[in-house]
């Protein structure tokens with residue numbers, strides 16, 4: 001997995017609560033059996049005026065000029081600023097894949113839906129929770145100043161503004177460690193194989209019916 | 217020792233290891249797989265040269281992409297017209313073959329929506345941990361199983377290690393006491409709960425549904441409720457095990473038998489919350505207050521009783537909420553203050569992992585029986601949740617009731633719930649749908665979804681607009 005230590009990037013403000021995963025990456029693009037290539041269809045229904053099709057060349061499609069990512073001042077963004085309950089809806093990991101593929105490294109919001117939040121960490125994308133008031137401030141700052149950048153320092157767990165203001169955020173120690181080092185979680189768990197096997201043996205003794213063959 | 221909640225018990229029985237940093241390894245008894253969220257997980261295994269830890273814990277079936285017309289289904293995978301869908305279903309088939317995973321493939325009568333198939337086969341059992349790369353895995357919690365949706369990286373992790381890195385959730389209890397009115401169903405309960413606590417109300421929680429109204433529900437009804445726990449933000453929905461649960465499981469193909477059965481039942485009957493257990497959050501609803509529900513907006517929390525009106529954003533004090541309502545009304549093409557019963561519908565969809573089980577189909581059939589689909593409705597379709605649900609419905613003659621009334625009787629799959637196959641809404645069309653999500657574009661680009669119960673969807677099909685299903689029931693009574 002891609003490591004995340006500290007990142008400084010231009011911020012895109014997506015001023016909308018409850019952004020769901022269907023909005024982040026509509027279902028027709030989930031038919032891909034790959035993990036990459038979703039960036040061009042990120043926020044497809046908000047970004048383009050026509051209906052997107054899988055495997056389509058998006059360069060000539062009519063753009064929704066109003067949409068934040070289509071405004072020239074937000075070219076090259078890598079930090080997404082969003083409202084509460086970001087990423088609600090389905091478990092599709094295609095949502096963080098699409099954000100990552102587009103070039104985002106971090107999403108800042110007052111709250112996230114659980115599964116999306118979890119999925120971000122597996123893909124080197126850092127979700128940061130800041131309180132609603134701080135997020136409001138950042139929205140204003142970002143809209144007021146073209147090219148507004150934030151630094152997200154995972155090691156120190158702070159978001160730093162260009163003026164030097166710092167906002168602390170929480171992150172669970174295990175996830176932090178994995179992200180900082182870009183660790184392979186499966187490899188980590190497999191280091192505990194012996195413990196898992198011991199558990200499995202006693203689990204089977206207690207609940208033998210859970211280990212019966214499935215009917216084919 | 218203080219009492220434990222049902223969730224606490226399930227957690228404790230599967231805890232392999234707690235780590236110092238607060239994370240834990242949880243043992244997974246069953247993983248369900250479908251074609252959309254598994255290809256990248258199998259690919260990951262292959263790239264790392266890893267093998268599944270316990271093949272037999274996994275069960276697969278294709279559901280999201282499969283076509284639902286008889287003609288497109290006849291030829292199996294080769295017959296799928298959309299080449300991209302075909303590749304995805306084929307990939308699941310190939311992966312199951314390569315790794316030796318049991319699959320109910322497209323032509324198998326047991327194929328269906330993964331959350332219908334698991335319980336139907338007894339592959340979901342009380343006391344299990346169940347995961348699937350699908351947020352509606354919460355459905356299986358109806359059996360007193362700890363079940364939740366996971367992402368594709370986690371699918372790969374579970375395949376490789378039989379464990380999930382997890383963090384304990386908070387406990388929430390939603391208690392619904394009293395007796396439901398006639399024509400009011402499990403779907404109305406869960407929509408009312410979401411209306412009350414909001415789509416983020418259960419974030420970070422496992423919700424246990426309790427109370428006399430839940431106890432008197434069938435297993436199908438309990439599955440409908442747990443299915444939509446995720447729409448209230450909770451990854452896990454739960455109902456305690458009781459005689460209903462055990463009766464449902466008994467005799468299912470994968471259910472234990474003989475002395476295993478006896479031992480299992482003894483254990484299963486301990487799967488309830490202790491009386492002195494403490495919940496982090498409590499929510500209460502009176503069953504008598506719940507009326508048939510209809511969503512008017514683009515989030516499941518944008519819901520009201522059918523006799524109400526579309527809300528007015530100007531009456532909303534919270535500016536973010538008001539903006540949300542304005543945006544939803546524009547998308548939905550509705551006016552503030554308009555009666556829900558005045559919404560004209562174009563299509564009706566009865567199906568999805570929320571409401572495609574036999575009981576759901578019986579409820580819908582009872583309403584359309586002897587009636588005709590309104591002329592203004594372009595299409596009304598019924599999509600059973602599995603091949604076996606379809607067969608049973610046909611044995612009961614429900615298919616004939618639907619067909620005579622002018623509804624289409626389809627092959628099993630997810631269908632128009634998310635429109636990954638050919639079943640979808642046209643731009644601007646309103647649909648009465650028994651599915652679980654009314655997000656923008658969910659059922660087709662520009663489509664407008666209204667979530668309702670099967671009985672309400674059936675009533676909408678015959679009247680062409682929303683109507684309190686109880687009015688129709690009085691007419692036929």
Ligand code: SF4
Pocket residue numbers: 279280329330331350352568569570629630633634651652
């Ligand atoms: S029926 Fe709908 S919600 Fe359920 S698994 Fe299929 S697509 Fe998902």
